[in-house]
Amino acid sequence: MLTGKQKRFLRSEAHHLDPIFQVGKGGVNEHMVKQIAEALEVRELIKISILQNCEEDKQTVAEQLAKGANAELVQLIGLTVVLYKASKNNKRIELPKKG
Template sequence: MLTGKQRSFLKKEAHGIDPILQIGKNGVTENFITQVENALEARELIKIKVLNNSFLDTKEVGNEVSKKADAEFIQSIGNKFVLYKESEDNKTIELPK
């Protein structure tokens, strides 16, 4: 569980990154969750875009993906959301205490 200070730090870090994955009309599939887990292991902090043709609520999808990928839901803005999970092998983000 992240503290408010850590969540705020991650929001600031996520501001400059571009979405690397997209959720379309197929929704959240097992293959998509595998891609999310791999991306989180490599980068720790990722941004995902929900396409307009999916008709899904961004916050609901973000929470669903975070639960399935065992990650922390950081925020959703518009049609994008941010996830964080500490990497086991490639730890690059040092969270404040």
């Protein structure tokens, strides 16, 4: 679980990123979650945009993506989701210490 300070740090790191995935009318599926998990292993921090035609609630979509990819939901702002997962082999982001 991320602390507030760590989430603030990750939000500032994600600010300049562009979304690399889009959730549309089909909603969240297994294939998409697998690709997101792979992207998180490489990048650690990604943005995903939820399109207007997505039929599911944006909060539900964000939670499904985070749970499916085994990642932390950093932020849901508008229709943009920010996810973080520490990489096993490719650690780039050094989080502020807890406490």
